[in-house]
Every structure is written in structure tokens, then in C-alpha cells.
Amino acid sequence: MNIASISVPKTAQTLLLVDLIILGAAVGILTNFTAPFNISESWNKNNNTLFTPIMPILPAVIYSVVILAFLFVMGLYQRVYIHGTRLLKSGLTAGLLIWLCAGWPIAGARLLNSDISTHEFLIIHVVLLAVLLAARPTICFYYNRFARKRRIALVGSEPKLSVFSGMISRTVPSEFVIVQSKQVNSVEDKDYLKSILHDLSMRPDIDQIIVDLPFQEFEILNANNKLVQLKGNREVLVPMSAVIEQCARWSGIEEAEYNVAHIRHDPIARSVKYWVETLIALCGLIFVLPIMISVAIAIKLDDGGPIFYRQKRVGRLNRVFVVLKFRSMLQDAEADGKARWATIGDTRVTRIGRFIRMTRIDELPQLINIIRGDMALVGPRPERPEMVSEIEAQIPGYSLRHRVRPGLTGWAQINLPYSANIEETMRKTQLDIYYIKHWSIWLDLAIIAQTIRIVLFAEGAR
Incomplete structure (x- = not known):
């Protein structure tokens, strides 16, 4: 899944889904969805204004959108901010900014429910933020311990294998588990490389083979030998540079000229x-x-x-x-x-x-x-x-x-x-x-x- 040209990890996708569910429930509770269905009573109680019963939904939705916006701004969909002290610092700052920008004005104007005071709405705000923040380490724990990870084999030079392994170890929670690592000078020893790739592609315990090859070399190798196969909808063989771009979100400088030359911006x-x-x-x-x-x-x-x-x-x-x-x-x-x-x-x-x-x-x-x-x-x-x-x-x-x-x-x-x-x-x-x-x-x-x-x-x- 890509958003704003960036590959979004499963943890962020799950967090967004959980946040939407929590906020949807909060909107339902705050606006009391039973009221809009009692049209005749609402007509008499609200100066014959048919639209009054649904009006509380709009500020509740605005409040929810502001929450999502500030959670994103404060990095609370990034893996480095969903656990530890960074979660606490970013979460508290987000909560304060949300209250100042949306919670306080909405509560002060009694836009959601005239029976809820500003003090009571502040308590609701704190509880809601606490639930949203608590979901982050919970989801992080799930992806660390229980979620199925992509089982990969690494093939390439020692420096690149070290860089890739380090990237995985620093990414918490990681979406990968290294099943096997093969050190080979992929550019010089092509026959040995082909043999290794063929053997690894036959193994049922490996989902994906990540090979240290420049994009142009990788394309030539695939075109000549048809090494790319599919397991489900996933390519078995992928260049390491592409996976690093997807996960670490930086591009290798060694083949930068080739990468940027193929870009056609609007x-x-x-x-x-x-x-x-x-x-x-x-x-x-x-x-x-x-x-x-x-x-x-x-x-x-x-x-x-x-x-x-x-x-x-x-x-x-x-x-x-x-x-x-x-x-x-x-x-x-x-x-x-x-x-x-x-x-x-x-x-x-x-x-x-x-x-x-x-x-x-x-x-x-x-x-x-x-x-x-x-x-x-x-x-x-x-x-x-x-x-x-x-x-x-x-x-x-x-x-x-x-x-x-x-x-x-x-x-x-x-x-x-x-x-x-x-x-x-x-x-x-x-x-x-x-x-x-x-x-x-x-x-x-x-x-x-x-x-x-x-x-x-x-x-x-x-």
C-alpha cells in the first residue's frame, strides 16, 4: 500500500484502521445516533429545524479528523514513535494540540451535546487519546510476537548484506525474518549466482529472495534467465535496492543516475x-x-x-x-x-x-x-x-x-x-x-x- 508515493508498512495500516474504528465509536457515543431517527420529536424541540438533529455529527467528524491529522504530524504512525518515551512525548504533545485546536472550541460552544460541560469533555478527550495511544504498543507487540513475517534469503556482497541486516535489526517491529544469507560477489560470478538463486527459489520455507544487484543488471538477468517467479501475487526474486527503498525510504547512490534518469515527472x-x-x-x-x-x-x-x-x-x-x-x-x-x-x-x-x-x-x-x-x-x-x-x-x-x-x-x-x-x-x-x-x-x-x-x-x- 502506497500513500503520498511512500510505501506504508503493515503496522501503520493497522494503526490507521484501529484509529478509525475507535474514532467511529467515539463519534457514535458523542453524538448519540438515536436522536436523528426521532424526527418528529426533534422537530418540536429544536424550533422546527429538521437539520438540527444531525448537526452534532459535523463537529464530531471535524474533531476526529483533527485527531488523525495531529497523530500523523507527531509521527504516531511511524514505527520509531509507537513505543517507548517517544510515544509518550509525541502523544502528550498531540493531545494538547488537538485540545487547543478542536476540543476546547467544540466543548466551549457545546456543539456536540449541550449536557456535556467543558470539564467533562476534557475527561472524554483524555480517555480517548489514552485509548488511541495504548493501541500503538499493543499493535507493535502483536507484530513483534505473533504476526507472520516475510521469510527472506539474502544474496550479495558482505557490505550490502551487513547494511540490510542492520536495517532489519533497527526496524521495530520488522516485517522480515532472515532464513538464509549467502555471500557472493554477484557482479563477477554470474554462474555461481544463478545456481544459488535457482536452489533458493525451490525452497518452500523462503517467501522471497533479495539479491544485491543494480537495477539494470537485475533486469538483464531476469530477461535472459526468467528467474522471477511468483508465489501467490509476490515476486520471489527482487533487487535489494528496491526493498531498501521500500522499507528504509532512501535510495542507493551507486545507481542514482540510472534511477533518476528513468523518472518522468508531470x-x-x-x-x-x-x-x-x-x-x-x-x-x-x-x-x-x-x-x-x-x-x-x-x-x-x-x-x-x-x-x-x-x-x-x-x-x-x-x-x-x-x-x-x-x-x-x-x-x-x-x-x-x-x-x-x-x-x-x-x-x-x-x-x-x-x-x-x-x-x-x-x-x-x-x-x-x-x-x-x-x-x-x-x-x-x-x-x-x-x-x-x-x-x-x-x-x-x-x-x-x-x-x-x-x-x-x-x-x-x-x-x-x-x-x-x-x-x-x-x-x-x-x-x-x-x-x-x-x-x-x-x-x-x-x-x-x-x-x-x-x-x-x-x-x-x-
Whole structure:
């Protein structure tokens, strides 16, 4: 199942189904479904207004939709947030935001039931959220202990087998169980590879064989040898890169050029993205103007230096532009002219700078870059020209990021913190390439929604 171009794991699908059942029951209880059927009585009791009996259903549905929206925003359909302390932190924050945005206004206006006070509705709200949150570790436990997992065999080089095994071990609950692992140099020893694949495909205890082969090599191997078979509706043999994309949601940089070359994005959708993001940036700039003025005064009072920080960045088609940010570091942070990575506890950061970096307020002036067309609202983060040449020499496929406009937020930004070295930049590049490959307007909306959580929890800030 795919939503917003992203493969949705079974845990998230089950959680959504359970949430809908719980909220459906809550709507029925809150609106008292027996009332609308007694039309004659309702007509007399409600000033002869036929539509009054069904009116409580609308605010109840709105309340439920707001709950689902904030559960998604706070990451409560992601596996890393459905157990442990992250569940508690995200759940409590979601509950508070839902109450402020929908629960309190609905309860105060007595839109659901005139007999339910605001205090009583708050208790109902807390109980409902507790039930929704309790469903998460319960479903996680079920998928860990009882749900049938996909039994797989891994075939490939030692480094890729290690990466894939590590991905499975870090994913809780996992949808896989490794039955067998065969180490082979798949590119050099094709005959040995074919023999292994044939033997594994005959085993009834293996649902799927995941092989470490580039997409183009995999297609040639299948076309010539017809190794792909079906068990039910599932392909037995699949490339490891495809499974990693599906589960870890990043794309391999080794074959990035091949992957992205086969993408054909809808130009109309791209045009819609440009104009909608420009409109959002214009409205957003007006909305956050009081915050920006306050920050500008605070920066000036802090050390008397310049308010804005201007820096050259590489944009779409390698065009260099000047990005705007609120200054968060000392005026002479790079007095020697040498570009440096931002690090945790960076001593160059000022007092006010530490706050605006944690809350991402320092990025707000980039709304002007979006209006000017230098940047998009969603896309890979732009990098400095002097660092781009260094990174491109070490990371294959990094230049592919420049096929789209850089963004204020992005797929890499909601999944990883700021890069502090070449290894972290490589991981973010894998996420950026995934975004370019799977881009859709729905994916952009999902990233924008998830950015709210990143800002609220100051995740990844340095």
C-alpha cells in the first residue's frame, strides 16, 4: 500500500484502521445516533429545524479528523514513535494540540451535546487519546510476537548484506525474518549466482529472495534467465535496492543516475508546486513578520552585529544564489574564509543564535528566497559552492540534487539532523535522491506536516 508515493508498512495500516474504528465509536457515543431517527420529536424541540438533529455529527467528524491529522504530524504512525518515551512525548504533545485546536472550541460552544460541560469533555478527550495511544504498543507487540513475517534469503556482497541486516535489526517491529544469507560477489560470478538463486527459489520455507544487484543488471538477468517467479501475487526474486527503498525510504547512490534518469515527472504538477509554494511563502511571510521583527531586535541587542547572514548556495541547475538567514553565529565565525561544518555545541553560535537555530527561526528569511524563485518550500537543502565540489568528488550522484530547486524543508531534513561530516552528508544524499525519485505533491504535503514535529521538538538542530 502506497500513500503520498511512500510505501506504508503493515503496522501503520493497522494503526490507521484501529484509529478509525475507535474514532467511529467515539463519534457514535458523542453524538448519540438515536436522536436523528426521532424526527418528529426533534422537530418540536429544536424550533422546527429538521437539520438540527444531525448537526452534532459535523463537529464530531471535524474533531476526529483533527485527531488523525495531529497523530500523523507527531509521527504516531511511524514505527520509531509507537513505543517507548517517544510515544509518550509525541502523544502528550498531540493531545494538547488537538485540545487547543478542536476540543476546547467544540466543548466551549457545546456543539456536540449541550449536557456535556467543558470539564467533562476534557475527561472524554483524555480517555480517548489514552485509548488511541495504548493501541500503538499493543499493535507493535502483536507484530513483534505473533504476526507472520516475510521469510527472506539474502544474496550479495558482505557490505550490502551487513547494511540490510542492520536495517532489519533497527526496524521495530520488522516485517522480515532472515532464513538464509549467502555471500557472493554477484557482479563477477554470474554462474555461481544463478545456481544459488535457482536452489533458493525451490525452497518452500523462503517467501522471497533479495539479491544485491543494480537495477539494470537485475533486469538483464531476469530477461535472459526468467528467474522471477511468483508465489501467490509476490515476486520471489527482487533487487535489494528496491526493498531498501521500500522499507528504509532512501535510495542507493551507486545507481542514482540510472534511477533518476528513468523518472518522468508531470510538468503540470511541477508548475502547481511552484505557484502554490510561492503563494504559501507570501502568506507565511506576512504571518511571521511580527516574529521576524522580534528576532531582528534581539539579534541587534545581543551583540550589535548585522541581523541577516548572506551566504552563497548552489541551486537548481548549479545556479549560485544568495540565501538569507538570521545571523546565529559570531560575526567573525569564519574569519579565515574557510567553510566549516556546524557541530553539536558549536562555540561560534551566539546566545540568541542557539535559540533560533533550535526552533529553526533562523531559516524564516528564506521565505524571501522562495518568493524570488531561488528555492522551493520542499526540496533538498542547498549547500555552499566551496563544499559542493568537495562533496561531489566523494559522493556519487550528489549532483542529482541540483535537478530540482533546493528547499526550506525536505525529506532528508525530517529524517536526519544537520550534516556535520561527509558520512552524514552521504546519508542525507540518499534521502534526497529518494525524494527526487518519488516526488509528488502529496509527498510534499506529508513533509510539511512532519516538519511541524521537527520544529516543536527541535529535532536535529545544532
